[in-house]
Amino acid sequence: MTAPDAHQAAAGDALPLLAVEGLTLERGPSRILDGVSLTLGRGETLALVGESGAGKSTIAFALMGLIGKGEAKIAGRMRFDEVEDLVSLNERGWGRLRGRRIAMVFQDAGAALDPCYTVGGQLVSVLRRQLGLSRAKARERALELLEGVGINDAEARLSAYPHELSGGMQQRVMVAIALACNPELLLADEPTSALDVTIQAQIIRLILTEIRARGASCVFVLHDLALASQSCDKIVVLYAGQVMEAGPSRGILEHPRHPYTRLLKSCVLEIGTETLDPPEGGVPSYGDMPAGCRFATRCPNALPRCFAERPVLAAEGERLIACFNPEPRQ
Amino acid sequence: MTKPGTAAPAASPAQGTNAPGTGASDRPVFELLDVEKRFTVSRPAGFLKREKRSLAALDGVRLTVRRGASIALVGESGSGKSTLLRVLLGLAEPSDGKALYLGQPVKEVRAKSRDFARSVAMIYQDARASLDPRMTVSALIAEPLLHFGLCGREAVGERVAALLTRVGLPAEIAGRYPAALSGGQVRRVAIARALAAEPTVLIADEAVSGLDVSTQAQLLNLLRGLKREMGLTLLFITHDLGVASYLCEEIAIMYLGRIVETGPTDAVLSAPAHPYSLALRRAAPEFFAPITDPLEGEIPSPLDLPPGCRFATRCPFVEDDCRSAEPILAPVARGRTVACRHPLNAEDSPVSPQMPAPAVTHAVGSRPGEGAEVSA
Ligand SMILES: Nc1ncnc2c1ncn2[C@@H]1O[C@H](COP(=O)(O)OP(=O)(O)OP(=O)(O)O)[C@@H](O)[C@H]1O
Ligand SMILES: Nc1ncnc2c1ncn2[C@@H]1O[C@H](COP(=O)(O)OP(=O)(O)OP(=O)(O)O)[C@@H](O)[C@H]1O
Numbered sequence: 001m002t003a004p005d006a007h008q009a010a011a012g013d014a015l016p017l018l019a020v021e022g023l024t025l026e027r028g029p030s031r032i033l034d035g036v037s038l039t040l041g042r043g044e045t046l047a048l049v050g051e052s053g054a055g056k057s058t059i060a061f062a063l064m065g066l067i068g069k070g071e072a073k074i075a076g077r078m079r080f081d082e083v084e085d086l087v088s089l090n091e092r093g094w095g096r097l098r099g100r101r102i103a104m105v106f107q108d109a110g111a112a113l114d115p116c117y118t119v120g121g122q123l124v125s126v127l128r129r130q131l132g133l134s135r136a137k138a139r140e141r142a143l144e145l146l147e148g149v150g151i152n153d154a155e156a157r158l159s160a161y162p163h164e165l166s167g168g169m170q171q172r173v174m175v176a177i178a179l180a181c182n183p184e185l186l187l188a189d190e191p192t193s194a195l196d197v198t199i200q201a202q203i204i205r206l207i208l209t210e211i212r213a214r215g216a217s218c219v220f221v222l223h224d225l226a227l228a229s230q231s232c233d234k235i236v237v238l239y240a241g242q243v244m245e246a247g248p249s250r251g252i253l254e255h256p257r258h259p260y261t262r263l264l265k266s267c268v269l270e271i272g273t274e275t276l277d278p279p280e281g282g283v284p285s286y287g288d289m290p291a292g293c294r295f296a297t298r299c300p301n302a303l304p305r306c307f308a309e310r311p312v313l314a315a316e317g318e319r320l321i322a323c324f325n326p327e328p329r330q
Numbered sequence: 331m332t333k334p335g336t337a338a339p340a341a342s343p344a345q346g347t348n349a350p351g352t353g354a355s356d357r358p359v360f361e362l363l364d365v366e367k368r369f370t371v372s373r374p375a376g377f378l379k380r381e382k383r384s385l386a387a388l389d390g391v392r393l394t395v396r397r398g399a400s401i402a403l404v405g406e407s408g409s410g411k412s413t414l415l416r417v418l419l420g421l422a423e424p425s426d427g428k429a430l431y432l433g434q435p436v437k438e439v440r441a442k443s444r445d446f447a448r449s450v451a452m453i454y455q456d457a458r459a460s461l462d463p464r465m466t467v468s469a470l471i472a473e474p475l476l477h478f479g480l481c482g483r484e485a486v487g488e489r490v491a492a493l494l495t496r497v498g499l500p501a502e503i504a505g506r507y508p509a510a511l512s513g514g515q516v517r518r519v520a521i522a523r524a525l526a527a528e529p530t531v532l533i534a535d536e537a538v539s540g541l542d543v544s545t546q547a548q549l550l551n552l553l554r555g556l557k558r559e560m561g562l563t564l565l566f567i568t569h570d571l572g573v574a575s576y577l578c579e580e581i582a583i584m585y586l587g588r589i590v591e592t593g594p595t596d597a598v599l600s601a602p603a604h605p606y607s608l609a610l611r612r613a614a615p616e617f618f619a620p621i622t623d624p625l626e627g628e629i630p631s632p633l634d635l636p637p638g639c640r641f642a643t644r645c646p647f648v649e650d651d652c653r654s655a656e657p658i659l660a661p662v663a664r665g666r667t668v669a670c671r672h673p674l675n676a677e678d679s680p681v682s683p684q685m686p687a688p689a690v691t692h693a694v695g696s697r698p699g700e701g702a703e704v705s706a
C-alpha cells in the first residue's frame with residue numbers, strides 16, 4: 001500500500017523499527033488480512049483493536065514468523081530494523097529473531113505453556129537457550145522475572161506445573177518469558193485479559209517501563225479501549241482484516257471519525273452503564289465479503305457507493321481513515 | 331428433581347428470601363458452607379531440601395446462590411475464584427466444609443443425576459482447553475443437544491445454526507476445528523455450547539474477557555435477556571467491574587482465599603466498604619488517565635499468611651488491631667457484609683455510579699486517616 005504515513009514524521013525517528021506495508025494473508029479462499037499497513041517507531045507503543053476475528057492475532061503471528069508457508073499465502077512487506085523483509089525470511093533468519101529480538105505474549109496462556117514442564121523449567125530453558133546463561137544464573141534470573149510479574153513465593157512456583165497456577169498467574173508467566181530476553185519488539189496479545197485490574201495496572205506498567213528503559217517497542221492487542229488510551233501512543237482499528245482508522249491514540253479515541261471506531265467506543269462499558277445497544281450481526285463471512293466497504297452492512301453512515309466501491313486508507317490530518325462518509329473533523 | 335423453570339411463582343429475586351420452612355424451590359441453588367480447599371505444594375528449604383507446605387486456596391468461604399440471583403465474583407488473580415467454582419460444581423472436593431446443590435452434597439448429586447449436568451452449565455476460564463480439539467464446532471455444539479435428547483438428529487443442524495447466530499458467529503465456521511478459530515470465536519463457541527442445553531444456572535469463568543467491546547455487548551445483552559425472561563441464575567467471574575455492574579445484581583469480592591465484601595453491585599461499587607474493593611475500583615482503567623499502581627506493599631504469600639487481616643500488608647487504612655485477629659464477614663449496611671475492622675463508610679454519601687474515582691475518594695475521605703499514605 002502506498003498510504004502516506006502521517007504520524008511517522010511525528011515520531012521523529014529516521015527509520016521506524018517496524019514497517020508493515022500492504023500485508024495480505026489468505027487461507028484458502030478467505031482473505032483474512034487485506035492490505036494492512038502500520039509503522040512503529042523505537043520506543044513507541046501501538047494498540048491493535050477491533051472486532052473478534054478481525055485478524056489481530058494473525059498480524060502478531062505473522063510478525064513472529066509463526067505462519068507456515070503451506071498454511072497460508074502471504075503477500076506484502078514487513079521490514080524490521082535492518083531485516084528488509086520478514087515475509088521472505090527463511091527459518092534460519094527467524095531463528096535469530098524469534099524469542100530474541102521479537103517476543104510474544106500469546107492470547108491463550110493456558111495453551112501456550114507446555115503442560116508437561118514446570119514453570120521454572122520452561123523459563124530456565126528459554127534463558128539458557130536465548131541468552132546462554134548457566135543453569136544457576138538462569139534460575140536466579142527466572143526467580144527475578146517471576147517476582148517482577150507479582151508472583152509471590154517464586155521459589156515454590158518455579159517447581160509448579162502450569163495447571164497448578166491460576167489463569168492470571170499463567171498469563172503472568174507468559175509475560176515473564178516474553179520479557180526474559182529483552183526483546184526489541186514485544187507483541188503482547190491481550191496480555192492482561194485474565195488479570196484483575198490492580199495486577200493489570202502493575203503488569204502494564206512493568207511492560208511499559210521495560211520497553212521504555214531500552215527504547216524497545218510494543219504492539220499490544222487490546223480490547224479495553226480505556227486501557228489502550230492509557231498505554232499506547234498509536235492505535236490501529238481493524239475490521240474484517242482491513243485497517244479502518246489509524247493514528248495517535250488520543251485523537252482517535254477522543255474523537256473517532258470512522259463509523260466502526262465510533263461503534264466500538266459506544267460499546268464501552270462503565271460502572272453503572274444502563275443499556276448498551278450494539279447493532280446486530282458481526283464481521284461478514286470471509287468467503288463472502290461485500291465488494292465495497294466491509295463495514296457497509298452494519299454502518300449507520302453508509303451511502304449507496306459504499307456497497308459498490310472499496311474505500312482506501314487515506315491521510316486526514318494526523319490520522320488515516322478508510323471511509324467515504326466519516327464523521328466531520330472537530 | 332424440581333424443574334425450576336416451571337415452578338414459576340417461587341422464582342424470586344436474589345435478596346431477602348430467607349423465609350424458613352418453604353418448599354424445595356426456595357432452597358438456594360448452591361451453598362458453600364465454610365469451605366476450605368488446600369493444596370500441597372513443595373518448596374526449597376535450604377540446601378537441596380524441600381518442604382511440603384499447604385496452600386489454602388479457599389479459607390472459610392460462605393456463599394449462597396439463590397434461584398434467579400446474578401452474582402459477580404471479582405477478586406485478585408490467584409485469590410481462589412476458579413477453585414471456588416470447581417468446588418461448587420463438585421469437580422474438586424473441599425478439604426473442609428460443605429458444597430450443597432439444592433441442599434444435597436453436590437458431589438453426590440453430580441454422580442447420580444443427569445438433571446444436574448443439564449440444568450447447570452459451565453463456561454471455563456481456559457475456553458480453548460475446554461473444547462475437544464478433534465471435534466468440529468458444529469459437533470461441539472450438537473453434543474449437549476443430542477446427549478440430553480433435546481432434539482432429533484434431523485433438527486440438530488438448524489439448532490446449531492441458531493445458536494451460532496445467537497453468539498454472533500458466522501455459519502461458515504461450523505465445519506472448522508477449534509485450532510482454526512480466533513480467541514474470541516473459541517470463547518463464543520464455549521458460550522453457545524453452554525447455552526445449548528437450556529440450563530437454568532450458568533456458571534461462567536471470565537466468559538466475556540478478551541472479546542472486543544461490541545461482541546461483548548451483544549453477549550451481555552443475550553445473557554441479560556435470558557436472565558429476565560427465563561430467570562437464569564448467574565454466577566459470573568469477571569475482572570471487569572463494568573461487566574459486573576451491567577449483568578449482576580450482587581457482587582462478592584475475594585482476596586487471598588477469602589470473600590472480603592458482598593452486597594448489591596451498585597452499592598458496593600459506588601461506595602466500597604473494604605479497602606481492597608476500593609483499590610479495585612480505583613484501578614479500573616480510565617480514558618487518558620495515567621496508570622497508577624493502586625496498591626503498595628508486599629503481596630503476602632498464601633503459604634505464609636500474615637497474622638490478622640491478610641490485606642494488612644497493603645492496606646492504606648491499616649491500624650494496629652488489624653494484625654491481631656483475622657476480621658470475619660459481618661453486616662455493614664442493608665444487604666452488605668464486609669470483613670474489615672475499619673470498614674470505609676458504606677452507608678452515607680452513596681456515590682452515583684457514573685461518577686469517576688474522585689467521588690469515591692470523597693466518600694472515603696469522611697474517615698480519619700485518609701490521605702496518610704501508609705506503605706507497609
Ligand atoms: N487455521 C485457520 N483456518 C481458517 N481460518 C482461520 C484459521 N485461523 C484463524 N482463522 C480465521 O482468521 C480470522 C482472524 O483470526 P485472528 O485469530 O487473527 O482474529 P483476532 O482478531 O485475533 O480475533 P480475537 O479477538 O477473537 O482473538 C478469524 O476469522 C479466524 O476464524
Ligand atoms: N492443582 C493445584 N495445585 C496447587 N495449587 C493450586 C492448584 N489449583 C490452584 N492452585 C492455587 O490456588 C490458588 C487459587 O487459584 P485459582 O485458580 O482459584 O485463582 P483465581 O482466583 O481463579 O485466579 P485467576 O483470576 O488468576 O484465574 C492459586 O495460588 C493457585 O496457584
Ligand code: SF4
Nearest residue numbers: 293296299306323324
Ligand atoms: S465507507 Fe461507507 S459503509 Fe464504510 S464505514 Fe464509511 S460510510 Fe460506512
Ligand code: SF4
Nearest residue numbers: 639642645652670671
Ligand atoms: S482489617 Fe485493617 S488492614 Fe484489614 S482491610 Fe480492614 S483496615 Fe485494612
Ligand SMILES: [Mg+2]
Nearest residue numbers: 057107512513
Ligand atoms: Mg486474537
Ligand SMILES: [Mg+2]
Nearest residue numbers: 166167412455
Ligand atoms: Mg481463575
